Amino acid sequence: MSTAESPGRPAPSWAADRAPGARLRLGRAALVAFAAATAVDLGSLLADWHLGHVLAKPLLMPLLVVYVITRGAPRLLVAALLFGWGGDLALLFDAEPAFLIGMGSFAVGHVCYLVLFGKRAANPLLGGAYTLALLGTVALLWADLPPDLRIPVAGYSLLLTAMAFRSSALGLRAGIGGALFLLSDTLIASGVADWPQLPRPDFWIMATYVAAQYLLATGVTSREAGVR
Secondary structure, eight states: OOOSSTTTBOHHHHHHHHHHHHHHHHHHHHHHHHHHHHHHHHHHOOOOOOOHHHHHHHHHHHHHHHHHTTTTTTTTHHHHHHHHHHHHHTTOSSSHHHHHHHHHHHHHHHHHHHHHHTTTTHHHHHHHHHHHHHHHHHHHHTTTSOOHHHHHHHHHHHHHHHHHHGGGOOOOHHHHHHHHHHHHHHHHHHTTTTTTSSSSHHHHHHHHHHHHHHHHHHHHHHHHHOOO
């Protein structure tokens, strides 16, 4: 006998639950794989194992995309994460053109986030704090940045800061994610400006970046699930 639903007769409960159950298992598997890839990537950076970083880093955002899709992620969130992935790939190459391409890809991702956040209200005092942080950081970095990167970095910093501020409108989780994204990219900019760095700076850059994307993604999907 067919398990398809017939007129006036509901499908068996086990058949109705199969698709959601499979989606849930796929999401869990993707999240576990994301955590494992993150551990390999960060461990490789600590151990100065470049090949491990090259192999693990490109897996991070695609695995996070699979996870959020199973949670009903909006398309703009998927796009933001994929543009982040594009930036990740570009920054694997140690060259100024790759840096600019990566920065451009991340910038498009921030635009996706900003559109996704919409016009939800955010704390104006926090906006003032972010504005001061932006102005102070750009002013301090300006003289030490390569001349041809000053304008692109300043423009990108404005967009990134706006995203970080607007992320707070979705709640604490997403707001922390936005702040960590700002911190991660500020660490990158300080390295470009040849400022003194923390030990293993790439580790701290990736740790804050991965946490930022995860918190932003889950903050958005939790918010979307809560308003359905």
